[in-house]
Amino acid sequence: MPALSTITRFYGAAQVAALDRRVIDEFGIPGFDLMHRAADAGFQALCGRWPEADRLAVVCGPGNNGGDGFLIAARGLASAMTVRVWFPGNPERLTGDAHRAYQAFMRAGGVLTDSSAEALADADVAVDALLGTGLGRPLAGDFLAAVQAINRAGEQGAGVLAVDIPSGLDADTGAIWGEAVRADVTATFIGAKLGLVTGAGPAHAGEVTLHELEAPDRAYADMPWLASQPDDTWLAAALPRRRRDAHKGDHGHVLCVGGNTGMGGAARLAAEAALRVGAGLVSVATRGGQAAAMTQARPELMCRDMTAAADLDALLDRATVVAIGPGLGTDNWARDLLERVLMSDRPLVVDADALNVIAENRPPARDNWIITPHPGEAGRLLGCATADVQADRPAAAAALAERYSAMAVLKGAGTLIADRRGELWVSTAGNPGMAVGGMGDLLTGTIAGLLAQGIDPATAAVAGVCLHGRAADRAAADGERGLLPSDCLAPLRALANPASS
Template sequence: MLRPLYKAAQVRELDRRTIAGGIDGFALMQRAASSAWHCFRSRWPQARSLTVVCGHGNNGGDGHVLAALGMQSGLKVQRITLKPLDELSGSAARAAELATSAGVGCEEWHAGIALTGEVIIDALLGTGLNGAVEGRFKRVIEMINAADRPVLAIDIPSGLVADTGAMPGVAVNAACTVTFIGDKIGLHTGDAPACTGEIDFRSLGVKAQAYFDIPPTAWRLDESLLAGAFTPRLRTSHKGTMGHVLVMGGAPGFGGAALLACQAAARMGAGKVSLATAPEHITASLVRCPEVMAHGVRGGAEASELPHNADVVVVGPGLGQAAWGQAVLQSALQSDAPLVVDADALNLLARQWPDVQRDNWILTPHPGEAARLLGCTVADIQADRPAAVQALQRARGGVVILKGAGSLIAGPAGLVVCPYGNPGMASGGMGDVLSGMLGALIAQRGEVEFSAWLGTMVHALAADHAAEQEGERGLLASDLASYARKLINP
């Protein structure tokens, strides 16, 4: 139920082996172009004209073949190339000849050229890009984006890095990306969600997982996991069998985050939820969610015994980095129970406990917190999110969730990508709700890594459902709990 994701070099090797196995390289190119054509036709069935912008490699070759298919179907086709046709070689040259034989005209790109198609096909650059696009290719991408017309990107939006999802310079803003042979990890994280539009994967008949020596780099989570993970409860279930979550947070003056985490844990089905917070927040807790057992703690001594009574400890929401937060975090770290570590607990780990490792915790940093934990910059994290989350998991153990567009989860089982979520989640408290959900799932399931997968996915899907109902702007963290409850009762 999880889709395998690959790096660009792995897909190129799959392509090479497919050709070596007896499929002609040009025939494979024709398959790709035909798949792209069907994607185009299904998405824009009323379009009567298109502009195909072709680079000089195999990605451009796909574009030439697609241009021929468009002409044969009666569309008005504008073909623009970045390299003279007589300088092309290999399959790209054959593809260009096919388009010319089909009657497709060709213009060499120049500044000021008008893009005339109703839909633009991006066949400029393939998956080999590692740095910023410069020169003519940069100007072409800027022209495509300025045209304000829908774009179908072939294999990957030009300018996007296939292995990381980073956009070091400019990239095509596509409405849809059709990608071939193996889905690429860089299409699902980092800057990619702003560039790819809908992703349409076509295997071209290549069974990538049949090559056991080319294991996937990562796996893409799928909503279909939920039905099997959230089966009906036994009729004899009671609160003692549904786990006990302790949330430790809410330093003086910062009580809201811990309350959000508690309510999320309760809505995710935890049998019991306790809260260790500053005494002045007790009244607010009783009003907000009277089902939560709230304990006012003034410091580490009063907090030290509470973790021993819980099945899982969530520490960090509203914790602060002053003496109170440090003492509460130390109490959590002294427990053998699984931990979910978020927010200021992560910042305190980076500063006060730089060498602590655990196998039974989930760390949930956003890029800024990840940068502090790894001693680098946010730009370093975002330049290669997959490498960053894996480095952090190796350094700290357990499971690490690197939040953001295309959240990444690294654990003993490997790297997983969550393709859900939306910009409405750019508001305060979202991470606190996630930490509460994670705590509830661990308390009920006893598993850390799979709970991280499920919690990340339910959190993002709940936000998607909320946005579908009421819109992205104005989405609050507290809105997610009710939508999450529906998702875990399929």
């Protein structure tokens, strides 16, 4: 049963439905057998997480997700558990495998309750089998009330198992259709859904386990996916090799531009990250009066106060890659520097206030750059609200890449990386401890440091996001609360040296 971090392909509802059909039609495994396998997997996940569970509440919906739920309920009865099941409407109207599952539940001695609240009262574990990948409209009426009742039960101490995907969560985007179940565990079937790992997905799905239900490997061949996640082998191969006779000039020179008054730390964090992932030289162009202290604190950095934007030209000439944005601000000093940087032909990594200034104007005419907005910055770049970005993060990432002719990194839970051709990557690494000032600066520097070593922009962006999230996960071993970006520098270095990490 693969853990989330090892899953490499994430599908949407349509692709998983096509996989289901392929397994049934081309490989001759009846749909009802698949449903039994799903129920076995779901029930095992339940017993594994809550071995003492005695009272089960199962909320079943009108499609095959509900069918899975009825078969899980039947397994609970067979294990001598107290099982209460609620179904909205008349179950005799169910069709196909879901109806067969309902009949199997009734034959096992099952009875239905009159309301979801009645089913959930005193439950040890609530099983959410209301809606799966067939979710097609916002939740309302009994369905909405049932989701709210499941969430209340969870708040009052019941465990919550989501079958396939938390009801109300969009399998493709990780957006919520009105309201969604907040699960402790999600047992997902056939293929991992992208919506489980991006946007609201991670906060609603809890721990995700993938159960392929013995679908043959050949069923997955040439089936398109929405996003892929690099594995360890990919990451190790992506990182640049060092020759024994290497010298510092072989590993690129990153110029970090930023650190306006009072925000020098942002530029310094980006610069240190670039060094820790192996950039040969790192310069910082910062606001007057800050360079000396920065050099003193980290002597490997070459820091220069920028009194006039023209001072930047000599530094730009020597740079392999420019990272601009961390602590930049939006005043005239910042705008002049950004204008200068955008005029240069150097590959860029652009973040934070540099993105906010760019959003005010027409997209610059360039294509050798990586932009790393959080959802708020992405909204400004796309001329829409943050909520619109979060409502369809994969589409927003693709739109950013296309509109700005850039590699686009859309940050936030389940960071997405998109290229101009519509290819999408996702990272499941990272944790809520990363919601702290300076984390984005660290990512900017990480990507710039990799890019400076001669890696192509797509690889640098994807590998940078993975290293950054994994470094934060290692640093969070001591707790997510209070995690500092600078805590991630040592793990970042270890992860950038895979043979020794």
